[in-house]
Structures are given as C-alpha cells and as structure tokens.
Amino acid sequence: MNLLRTIAFGLAALAGNTLAADKPNFVWILSEDNSIHYLNHFFEGGAETPNIETMAAEGLTFNNAFSNAPVCSVARTTLITGCYAPRIGTQFHRKSVTAAMPEGLRMFPAYLRDAGYYTTNNAKTDYNAKASGGVWNESSNKAHWRNRKEGQPFFHKVTYATSHEGQLHFSENKMKSTKTQTDPASVTLAPYHPDTPTFRYTYATYHDKIKAIDVQVGKVIDQLRKDGLLENTFVFYFGDHGGVLPRGKGYAYESGLHVPLVVRIPDKWQSLVDVKRGARTDGFVSFIDFGPTLLNLAGLTVPEQMDGHPFLGKGISSAELAARDEVFGYADRFDEKYDLVRTLRVGDFEYVRNYQPFNFDGMQNDYRYQMAAYREWRKLFKAGKLNATQSQFFQTRPAEMLFNIAKDPHEVNDLSGDSEHKETLLKLRSRLSEIVKSMPDLSFYPEPFLAKNAIPTNAVAFGQKHKDEIASLVDLADLQLGSFEAAKEKLRAALKSDDATTRYWACIVASTFGKNATPLTEVIANVAKSDKDPLVRTRAAEFLGLTKAGDPVPAIMASLKMSDSPITTNLILNSAVMLHDGEANCSFKSITPADVNQSDRYINDRVAWLSGKPTPARSKKKPRKAGSK
Numbered sequence: 001m002n003l004l005r006t007i008a009f010g011l012a013a014l015a016g017n018t019l020a021a022d023k024p025n026f027v028w029i030l031s032e033d034n035s036i037h038y039l040n041h042f043f044e045g046g047a048e049t050p051n052i053e054t055m056a057a058e059g060l061t062f063n064n065a066f067s068n069a070p071v072c073s074v075a076r077t078t079l080i081t082g083c084y085a086p087r088i089g090t091q092f093h094r095k096s097v098t099a100a101m102p103e104g105l106r107m108f109p110a111y112l113r114d115a116g117y118y119t120t121n122n123a124k125t126d127y128n129a130k131a132s133g134g135v136w137n138e139s140s141n142k143a144h145w146r147n148r149k150e151g152q153p154f155f156h157k158v159t160y161a162t163s164h165e166g167q168l169h170f171s172e173n174k175m176k177s178t179k180t181q182t183d184p185a186s187v188t189l190a191p192y193h194p195d196t197p198t199f200r201y202t203y204a205t206y207h208d209k210i211k212a213i214d215v216q217v218g219k220v221i222d223q224l225r226k227d228g229l230l231e232n233t234f235v236f237y238f239g240d241h242g243g244v245l246p247r248g249k250g251y252a253y254e255s256g257l258h259v260p261l262v263v264r265i266p267d268k269w270q271s272l273v274d275v276k277r278g279a280r281t282d283g284f285v286s287f288i289d290f291g292p293t294l295l296n297l298a299g300l301t302v303p304e305q306m307d308g309h310p311f312l313g314k315g316i317s318s319a320e321l322a323a324r325d326e327v328f329g330y331a332d333r334f335d336e337k338y339d340l341v342r343t344l345r346v347g348d349f350e351y352v353r354n355y356q357p358f359n360f361d362g363m364q365n366d367y368r369y370q371m372a373a374y375r376e377w378r379k380l381f382k383a384g385k386l387n388a389t390q391s392q393f394f395q396t397r398p399a400e401m402l403f404n405i406a407k408d409p410h411e412v413n414d415l416s417g418d419s420e421h422k423e424t425l426l427k428l429r430s431r432l433s434e435i436v437k438s439m440p441d442l443s444f445y446p447e448p449f450l451a452k453n454a455i456p457t458n459a460v461a462f463g464q465k466h467k468d469e470i471a472s473l474v475d476l477a478d479l480q481l482g483s484f485e486a487a488k489e490k491l492r493a494a495l496k497s498d499d500a501t502t503r504y505w506a507c508i509v510a511s512t513f514g515k516n517a518t519p520l521t522e523v524i525a526n527v528a529k530s531d532k533d534p535l536v537r538t539r540a541a542e543f544l545g546l547t548k549a550g551d552p553v554p555a556i557m558a559s560l561k562m563s564d565s566p567i568t569t570n571l572i573l574n575s576a577v578m579l580h581d582g583e584a585n586c587s588f589k590s591i592t593p594a595d596v597n598q599s600d601r602y603i604n605d606r607v608a609w610l611s612g613k614p615t616p617a618r619s620k621k622k623p624r625k626a627g628s629k
Contacts (some may be wrong), residue, residue: 017384023115023298024269025145027234028157028218030215031356032072032164033249034239036260037190038210043409045188047210051218052262057278059235059264066286066327067241069093070249071334075241075287077128080135082291082306085330086441087547088395089450089459092127092333096567097451099129102371102460105305106132112155113137115300118148124159146227155294160216163209165244166532168202169370177324181211183211184277190255190410192247192388193373194380202373206245221264234297234312235264236290247393251361252331252341252352253411261285263312272297284345285311286328305460328435335363336602338490338574340443344432348406349421351428354397355477358511358546359574362394363581367607396583399480399512400429433478437471439463444473445501446535448568476505484516495523500533507539511546521549528552534559545579545586549608552579552586557595566598573606580610 036042041053041061067075069085077090081101085091089099097147101107107127109119113134118436120143121136138147145154161167170178175198183198187207217237224230242248242256249256265273275281285293290307295302296310311321340355362381368374380386381394389412402418402425403411415421440463442450446474454462463470477492479487487509494506510517510524521544526541528550537559545552556576563569573596579586588610596603608614 019613021475023117024266024272025153025229026112026155026294026297027145027220027224027233027235028155028233029217029237030157030159030240031210031237032132032159032240033242033244034162034163034210034213034260035241035243035248035255036239037248037255037259038206038243038245038257041262042260047182047207047214049210049214049217051214052260055217055221055235055237055264059262059277060273060275061280062261062263062285063280063282064284064345065238065259065261066257066329068257068258068287068327068329070242070329070331071251072240073126073128073330074249074330076124076126077288078287079127079240080109081105081128082108082288082303082308084288084307084328084439084626085128086332086436086443087307087439087460087463088129089455089462091330091443092128092447094335095128095446097352097456099455099459100457101129101132102305103458104410105303107135108235108295108306109155110134111295111300111303112298115298116153117298118152118154119143119263120147120154120156122156122158124161125621145229146267153298158220158561159240160213162212162216162591163244165207165367166207168205168244168373170205170372172372174202175372182207190245190247191412191612192392192410193245194377194386194390196376196380199373202245202371206243223623231267232269233266234269235414237262244370246368246377247361247414250331250334250337250365250368252329252343254350254405255411256331257329257343269297272313274316274321281318281321283311283324284327285324289537326431328432330441330443333447334365335367336570336574337363337368337604338447342432342436342441344428344435345405346406346428346431349428349431350403350405350411350422352403352411353429353432354383354399354400354401355468356508357397357399357480358514358542359578360394360396363574364577364609366602366609381599384482400425402428414615418424421538429481433474437467440467440470441474442470444470444477444505446504446571448535448565448571449501451565451567465526465564472503473501476502477509479509480512484513487513488517490518490550491517491520495520495527500531500536503527503531503536504539511539511543515547517543518549520548521547525550528555534562534568535571537562538575542575542579545584552584553588556588557591560596563597565601566603569596569598570600570602570606573610574605576610579604 038046039049040046068078069075071093112121119136121139122143123141139586145156148154182204187203216410238261239259293310293312294304296313296391325347327345331341339359342353344351400416404413414627452465491506494502524540524543537555541552541555544550559572576588591610
C-alpha cells in the first residue's frame with residue numbers, strides 16, 4: 001500500500017513538472033517611489049530611459065497603470081493579494097497590527113509555486129497581511145532564478161531602491177557641493193511647485209535616479225538574454241506607487257497613483273497577448289490586477305476572493321483591454337499622518353473624495369519633511385510667497401474634487417463646482433459611493449476600532465457582517481455633499497446616537513460645514529466635554545477649533561489621558577497637529593510626553609513637533625535607509 005502511494009505521488013509530481021516546464025517565466029522589476037511624470041517615455045519632460053524604451057518596443061506600454069494606494073506597504077499588499085486594502089484591513093501604512101489573509105486565499109505566488117514554479121523575491125516584502133504558507137522558494141537579497149532546478153519555470157521579483165524617497169533627503173551643503181548629471185535648468189516643474197534652486201536640484205537629482213534605474217533594468221534584461229531565457233519570459237517593469245517629489249508619494253493624486261508599466265512580450269508566448277509588439281494601450285489596469293494576470297498567463301485559475309481581473313493571457317482581447325476605463329484608489333494613514341481619501345478615475349476624469357477635507361495635504365509628516373524641498377515649500381507658503389496654485393497643498397480641500405486629466409494632468413483646476421461638468425460629477429460621486437458600500441470599505445470605522453475588532457482575525461467577514469452599518473456611515477458622511485440646512489436635523493440626531501462611530505462621523509461632517517454648522521455648537525461642545533469615547537471628544541474638539549467656537553485644547557488633552565492604545569493616541573494627536581498647523585492656529589506648545597499615556601516613535605514625533613522642542617532622538621535622526629523593509 002505504501003509502495004503504491006509512493007509511486008502514485010512520484011508519477012503525479014513528474015506529470016506536474018512536465019506541465020510546468022512548458023509555461024512562461026515571469027520577472028517583475030520594480031522601481032520604488034516612481035510615477036509616470038519622471039519618464040519621458042510616458043510624460044514629456046521626464047528622464048530618458050533607453051532600456052525601458054527598448055523593452056516597450058519589444059512589448060506593450062500601458063498608458064494608464066495605477067497603484068491603488070500612494071505608499072509602499074499598502075500598495076505592495078494590494079499587489080501580493082490582488083485585493084482592495086480597505087476591504088481586507090491592510091490600508092494603514094505602517095501597520096499597527098498585521099491583518100489575517102481573507103479566508104481561503106493565499107498570496108498569489110503560492111499558486112504559481114503549487115503549479116511547479118520557482119518563486120523568488122529580491123528582497124523587499126513590506127506586507128500588511130500575514131504571509132500565507134509557500135509563497136516564496138526564496139526571499140532574500142541573494143534570491144535569483146538561477147537557483148532553481150534545471151528547466152523549472154520561475155517567477156522572480158526584484159525591487160530597486162535607487163529612486164526611493166530617502167535618496168532625496170540631502171543637506172543644503174550637498175546641493176552646494178555636488179552637481180547633478182541632469183542640468184537643473186532643463187527640468188520641467190509641476191505647476192504646484194515653486195520654481196526655486198532647491199526644487200530644481202531635487203528634480204534633477206531624481207531624474208538622475210530614474211536614469212540609474214534604467215541601467216538596472218537593462219542589466220536584468222541582459223542576464224535573461226545571457227541565460228537564454230529572454231524569449232521565454234514576460235518581463236514587467238513598473239513603479240511600486242507614485243513619485244516622491246512633494247505631493248507625490250503619500251497623496252492620492254495622479255502623482256501618487258499613476259505608475260509606469262511596460263511589459264516585454266517574449267517571442268515564444270506572443271500568442272498569449274492580443275497586441276503587436278511596440279504597441280501602447282489606454283486600457284486601465286491597477287495593482288489588484290497584476291497577480292491575476294500572472295496566474296492567467298500561467299494557465300491557472302484566479303481565486304474568486306481576489307478583486308482584480310487579468311489584463312493579459314488567454315481570453316483577454318486587445319479590444320477588451322482597451323475598453324477598461326475605471327480604477328479605484330485609497331489613502332488612509334501614512335506613518336503618523338491620517339487622512340481618508342478615495343479616488344475614482346473613469347476615462348479622462350478623476351473624482352477625489354476627501355472625507356476629512358480639513359486634513360489638508362501639507363500637514364506635518366515627519367518622514368516627508370526630511371526632504372529640503374518640502375521644508376522650503378512650507379516656509380514659502382507661510383511667508384506668503386506662493387501663487388494660488390502653489391498654495392493649494394497647505395489649504396483646506398473641498399469634500400469632493402473633479403479633474404480632467406487630459407487637460408489638467410497635474411490636477412490643479414478643480415471642476416467640481418463647474419455647472420458644465422455637473423453630470424460627470426454626480427455620475428462619479430454615485431459610482432464611488434456604490435464601490436465603498438459594496439466593498440464594504442472598513443475605513444468608515446476608526447483604525448483603533450478595526451485593530452481591536454476586525455483586522456487581526458477576519459476583516460472580510462467583519463465587513464460583511466457590518467455591511468449595512470457601513471453603508472449608513474457612508475450616507476452620514478455624504479451629508480457633506482449637500483447643504484447644512486438639509487443635513488442639520490440628521491446631524492443633530494446622529495450626535496445623540498448611542499453608537500460612538502455615528503457620533504464620530506457626525507462631528508466630522510459638522511466640521512466640514514464649518515461656521516455654517518454654528519446652530520450645532522452647543523451640542524457639539526457638550527460632546528467635547530463629556531463624551532465617553534476619546535475619539536468622539538477629539539472630533540468634537542476639532543469642530544470647536546475649526547469654527548473658533550471654543551478652545552479645543554482641553555478636550556484633546558483630556559482625550560489623550562483617556563486613550564488606552566498608541567493607535568488611539570496617534571489619531572488624537574493627528575487632530576492636534578491639524579489644528580496646530582492649519583488656519584485654526586491652535587497652540588499645543590505646552591504639551592509634554594507626560595501628557596500622553598502611550599509612547600512610540602510616531603507619538604514622540606508628534607509631541608516633539610507640537611511642543612517645538614525636538615527630542616535628542618529626533619534631532620539626531622538619520623533618514624531611513626532606502627528600501628528598508
């Protein structure tokens with residue numbers, strides 16, 4: 001019996017290896033922190049990238065490829081799972097708790113490995129979800145396809161940190177002493193950036209980094225050619241999310257989401273792609289689709305739990321690819337800085353939904369502001385030396401925005417109030433609301449609540465169980481989009497709800513209406529003073545500070561003492577920094593570490609920023625190593 005079983009297993013393994021041997025190989029080459037705006041192949045004025053352009057001549061260029069999130073850990077988790085992060089609880093960067101994978105789903109390389117592929121990662125992971133078993137044969141800085149068995153098909157992923165944000169954390173002395181290869185006078189600045197020597201030097205440095213990435217791409221192609229594998233291998237080059245110049249990485253605009261993607265098509269497997277080499281496609285693809293695409297190219301079934309759909313392989317025609325015209329994006333927390341933004345790009349138009357519009361883009365974010373260009377930009381704004389377009393980054397945003405990307409690729413002309421585009425606005429508004437409800441989007445609960453009740457165990461099941469409740473919270477948040485008079489009584493009732501999350505959102509919506517919501521001041525002031533939930537108190541205090549109807553500091557300081565977790569404390573401090581940095585101009589200079597119950601690096605950074613008294617650890621902090629896990 002045992003002998004027969006051994007023989008059967010042996011024959012099955014042999015059959016599997018035989019099948020696997022006649023499958024295409026895959027190589028992913030990722031450059032960190034890189035949007036389309038810095039490669040001339042995609043965007044006029046970008047760096048020349050001859051190796052990537054050669055790949056394109058031998059493959060397919062995607063004019064509309066998107067990371068679903070503008071930051072690495074969230075984007076990479078989206079890539080590896082094929083799932084929308086706000087649906088599975090992986091939307092916060094960096095994770096406070098690690099999410100469980102959706103029930104029955106594994107990270108997609110595991111399915112390739114089961115099919116006989118040798119899967120290697122060199123070397124960054126940075127996932128917000130717990131790795132399922134059998135994902136990589138090897139994941140290290142030595143991982144390589146050359147370590148596989150002879151004839152074994154492979155999937156190899158390599159990440160280059162040459163263009164990482166940390167590469168732009170240089171000193172003023174370096175700007176004076178080190179010349180760039182790219183002439184700073186030759187670069188084209190985005191209209192929202194001030195034209196200064198600092199910005200020009202930063203652009204030029206980044207162009208140099210993109211050129212270095214191109215050399216690294218060429219070396220990978222040469223290795224495949226030398227090994228006799230190039231014409232049996234699909235090679236993907238893409239950015240892991242948007243570019244790193246200010247208002248790129250960490251911000252849900254095209255500059256943070258629109259990535260370069262070129263796929264080199266091998267001769268042997270040309271039949272799997274319904275396009276001619278050297279073509280471009282305008283079809284929309286995003287990171288949820290990349291894993292399903294590899295599975296489809298390998299002839300494998302895409303798990304139903306994935307949100308993405310293949311864009312290459314059997315069953316995918318060029319016409320079907322070209323017809324794809326919708327992509328969804330999300331932005332939640334970036335280190336210590338919170339936001340809640342959802343985006344919907346349909347054709348030429350991008351709809352941006354700012355659920356907490358008073359969290360203006362230019363709020364202090366410690367890692368961002370280690371870049372000299374960020375610090376100079378803020379200094380110029382405070383000195384009143386910027387024009388209207390350059391000042392937008394530091395000003396309160398509308399609850400919704402609409403941009404025509406074809407005419408306004410840098411998204412500086414908001415069309416949401418233009419009657420000519422009202423039909424488009426309403427159509428995209430409705431569609432985005434439908435998406436977040438049907439998902440359902442877990443971010444309508446505060447992160448501390450999710451960390452306790454959903455993320456560590458089964459976020460997907462939690463979302464389905466509370467789908468109707470989330471939909472009601474979305475409807476409450478969408479009161480922002482109408483008049484205060486129409487919303488007033490619903491908000492008054494919500495402020496008195498027994499449900500803390502309902503009260504939380506009622507305060508946020510009231511703050512969006514600003515001084516128009518003055519009739520609710522008395523009830524909100526009472527919430528700020530006596531609510532049992534520290535986050536609800538904090539949101540009520542925001543209203544008082546933003547409308548100047550009262551002093552928000554006592555309520556926020558009391559909330560900090562009520563906090564029972566670092567996640568809660570960090571969210572409270574985000575509100576304090578927003579009120580401190582913005583037009584409310586509230587002072588928290590008296591705050592000390594003794595005023596908070598919790599401590600971690602983000603909390604310490606926030607307290608140091610608010611007090612204006614950097615700690616020794618902060619003042620001596622070195623930039624994070626590029627590409628660090």
